[in-house]
Amino acid sequence: MQMNNELKCNLITVIVDYGKGSKVVSVAKKEGVRGATITLGRGTSNLLINKFLSITEIRKEIVFMVTNTNTCQKALTALTNKFHLDKPNHGIIFTIGLDRFYGYHDKENENLCEKAGKSMYKAIFVIVDKEKGEEVVESATKAGAKGATIINARGSGVHEQKRLFNFPIEPEKEIVLMITKEDLAKDIIDAIRKDMDIDAPGMGILFVLDVKDTVGLIG
Template identity: 45%
Template structure:
């Protein structure tokens, strides 16, 4: 389902997306009793200019009926930094207008499978305490290949690092340098403000 959502969003102006697996839990007591309560989910992560993203969300809601139970959820968050893609040139000169100061930020790095450890190593060198790796798949506009008339999406890894705001710049600089993210096709890094954090020490 995640790939269908990304494909539909691309038709509505979003430049691409990454799909990764998640896990939900059923509240059905019988399923819990039979140990069948884990539900596999697909999470589609997409980035777009605010107006395009809002219009895409409205259209996706109508198409996939998120208003019905068990049909999924959709939400948007502000992006405070984006590097490694030319398809989103509107982020090149971003300003943090109207964004309150936050103590932490979430750094997301999307790279080809096998490069996530290098991302974490680069982040730790610059003061990070580590990160979380999520296996995924996804494609931008020109990254889908075909085999026997079927679309093949390249495997990806997403690295999520939550860091103190003061450490974000050195961490992202280290990752961009080590992974050469400013060269086409090496990955994408973006930063999201985190309003509340629990479990960070």
């Protein structure tokens, strides 16, 4: 039976201090999350001692995880309790309902994503192996995309876990972000799914968010 890979799903985003990203993923996986992407970021500090020492920026890790609604709630509770995210200065966690999502392989869940309201623009995120981001952009451009941003990251998923001397290795990833008009989104998504074989295990994931307001877009 052909599996439907478009699921009722949520994007979990966790922002924690540098070095904790992999621990966040480990806890989430125990609750059923099947993969994650970690990117580097930086936060600002208003603590007086840090200002005195000229330390006003703190390295952060941002963890993105896409999962179904039931698993999302379990992961949210587990992560909040484990990392004390309900207390000040311990991190931030939030979830966003997704408009569309492809590349999630779970035979126990075949429900469609809940569709968000119509918006003029869509944000398309594609996470693929390092050096494949340009291929995604090329595919999207042929389908009508006007531009894209490629972000370096690392991934940890059930189809890509490798070990060296019993230590897990997290492969490098690229996140491709495109903002496009709603009427072009389907053609772009279909082109990327076909050209990058997104629906095959371990080949990447693609998800779509509604964009409320935009400034600076051309075309």
